[in-house]
Amino acid sequence: MSRREQRSGLGRFDVMPAPVVRAPARNPDGSVICPECGQAVTGSKGTPRIRDPDLDNRELGEQIDELLTYGWLCTRHEYDVVIPVECQGRDASNLQDGWIGVRLVFADDTVRWVPTPRRELQTGQADD
Numbered sequence: 001m002s003r004r005e006q007r008s009g010l011g012r013f014d015v016m017p018a019p020v021v022r023a024p025a026r027n028p029d030g031s032v033i034c035p036e037c038g039q040a041v042t043g044s045k046g047t048p049r050i051r052d053p054d055l056d057n058r059e060l061g062e063q064i065d066e067l068l069t070y071g072w073l074c075t076r077h078e079y080d081v082v083i084p085v086e087c088q089g090r091d092a093s094n095l096q097d098g099w100i101g102v103r104l105v106f107a108d109d110t111v112r113w114v115p116t117p118r119r120e121l122q123t124g125q126a127d128d
């Protein structure tokens with residue numbers, strides 16, 4: 001069962017649904033579009049937060065209520081679609097210093113690396 005299906009029956013209007021996390025889709029010219037609705041989101045690049053992140057590392061997941069990441073955001077849906085930039089491994093070698101990768105379960109049930117600021121994870125992480 002996907003994360004969206006789990007949430008669709010929530011029926012609570014006082015709680016914003018947690019964001020859906022998806023890998024970027026691109027136009028042939030390289031611009032980024034939302035994989036759900038196709039809207040161009042290149043200009044939304046920033047540091048969105050993912051509430052209740054579904055981290056692959058359960059211990060780490062218990063320490064993190066919100067994961068700050070780097071990427072794009074589509075706000076056309078009842079939930080935010082967060083689209084993290086591609087991240088190459090734990091040291092996020094394709095990004096600037098100060099970012100590291102954590103493994104996150106995306107909405108398609110695929111685990112991918114997503115970047116987060118190293119300072120966000122200074123909570124005694126053992127496997128660093």
Ligand SMILES: [Zn+2]
Binds near residue numbers: 035036038039075077
């Ligand atoms: Zn969208």
